Amino acid sequence: MNNATAVEPAGSTPLTHIPVPGGPKLWLLRHGETEWSRSGQYTGLTDLPLTPDGEDQARSARPALAATEFDLVLTSPLQRARRTAELAGFPDAEVEPNAVEWDYGDYEGINSAVVRAENPGYLIWDSGVPNGETLAQVAARADAIVDRVRAPLPDGTLAANVLLVAHGHFLRVLSARWLGLAPGEGRHFVLGTAKVCTLGWDKRTPAVEQWGL
Numbered sequence: 001m002n003n004a005t006a007v008e009p010a011g012s013t014p015l016t017h018i019p020v021p022g023g024p025k026l027w028l029l030r031h032g033e034t035e036w037s038r039s040g041q042y043t044g045l046t047d048l049p050l051t052p053d054g055e056d057q058a059r060s061a062r063p064a065l066a067a068t069e070f071d072l073v074l075t076s077p078l079q080r081a082r083r084t085a086e087l088a089g090f091p092d093a094e095v096e097p098n099a100v101e102w103d104y105g106d107y108e109g110i111n112s113a114v115v116r117a118e119n120p121g122y123l124i125w126d127s128g129v130p131n132g133e134t135l136a137q138v139a140a141r142a143d144a145i146v147d148r149v150r151a152p153l154p155d156g157t158l159a160a161n162v163l164l165v166a167h168g169h170f171l172r173v174l175s176a177r178w179l180g181l182a183p184g185e186g187r188h189f190v191l192g193t194a195k196v197c198t199l200g201w202d203k204r205t206p207a208v209e210q211w212g213l
Contacts, residue, residue: 023150023158023201024071024149024150024158024159024160024161024162025160025161025162025198025199025200025201025209026146026149026162026164026178026198026199026200027065027068027070027161027162027163027164027196027197027198027199028163028164028166028171028174028175028191028196028197028198028199029061029065029084029085029088029163029164029165029166029194029195029196030084030165030166030167030168030171030191030192030193030194030195031050031054031058031076031078031080031081031083031084031165031166031167031193031194032050032051032053032054032055032056032057032058032080032083032084032087032193032194033050033051033053033054033057033193033194034048034049034050034051034054034080035048035051036048036109037054037168037193038051038053039111040111040112040113041109041110041111041112042104042107042108042109042110042111042112042115042129043101043104043108043109043167044100044101044102044103044104044105044108044132045078045100045101045103045108046108046109047078047079047080048079048080049079049080049083050080050083050084054080054084054193054194055083055087057193057194058083058084058086058087058088058194059087059088060194061084061088061194061195061196062087062088062089064196064213065088065089065090065163065196066089068161068163069160069161070090070161070162070163071153071159071160071161071162072094072149072153072159072162072163073085073090073092073093073094073162073163073165074093074094074095074096074099074145074162074163074164074165075090075093075094075095075096075099075164075165075166076095076096076099076100076101076165076166076167076170077095077096077097077099077100078100078101078167080167081099081165081166081167082095082165084165084194085165088165088194090163090165093163093165096145096148096164098141098142098144098145099141099145099164099165099166099167099170100141100166100167100170101166101167101168101169101170102124102129102132102133102138102167102169102170102173103129103132103133104129104132104133105129105130105131105132105133106129106130106131106132107129107130107132108132123187124169125184125186125187126184135173135183135184136183138169138170138173138183139173139177139183141170142170142173142174142177142183143177145164145174146174146177146178149162149164168191168193169186171189171191171197172186172187172189172190172191173186174186175189175197175199175208176188176189178199178206179199179206179207179208180206189211190212191211191212192212195212195213196210196212196213197210197211197212197213198210198211
């Protein structure tokens with residue numbers, strides 16, 4: 001058994017501030033399919049539209065969200081997320097610049113299978129991407145959103161439910177940070193296109209309430 005302790009990148013100290021029980025719940029919706037998500041290409045800041053199947057996927061997320069009254073709905077500025085929000089029933093979602101996908105640098109548009117063939121054992125969580133964002137930088141953006149969700153609204157009240165429409169790797173990092181885990185632990189949260197998740201609380205402990213609806 002390997003007892004070595006994993007070393008997380010700088011800036012990955014888990015969050016420690018825990019609100020009172022009954023704090024805000026953060027609902028997550030990954031965008032629907034794009035041509036590159038279907039083919040397995042790294043899709044970071046390239047602004048691709050949804051495929052027709054991706055638009056259908058976005059519409060299919062509506063029933064999982066329709067019964068909840070959201071105090072705040074946020075979306076990545078990239079069109080695949082904004083269109084998903086619209087088709088899921090939230091055309092007036094507020095653009096949140098921090099919610100963009102990981103900047104994959106030199107790997108943008110390259111099929112992940114090609115990267116692994118050239119670099120056996122490669123995992124983005126451990127090796128990062130050349131000339132792109134570090135994991136710590138992605139985590140810093142995720143932390144900013146977690147802080148925003150947990151902070152009082154302009155009227156001084158706490159939100160009960162917040163929806164965030166964004167991207168696969170980013171939402172996985174954010175989920176780890178919500179739980180107070182190091183960002184690399186996002187590797188454990190697999191999230192398909194147009195799937196819905198809920199991050200909430202078990203008493204005072206951050207928890208995953210639903211995953212991949």
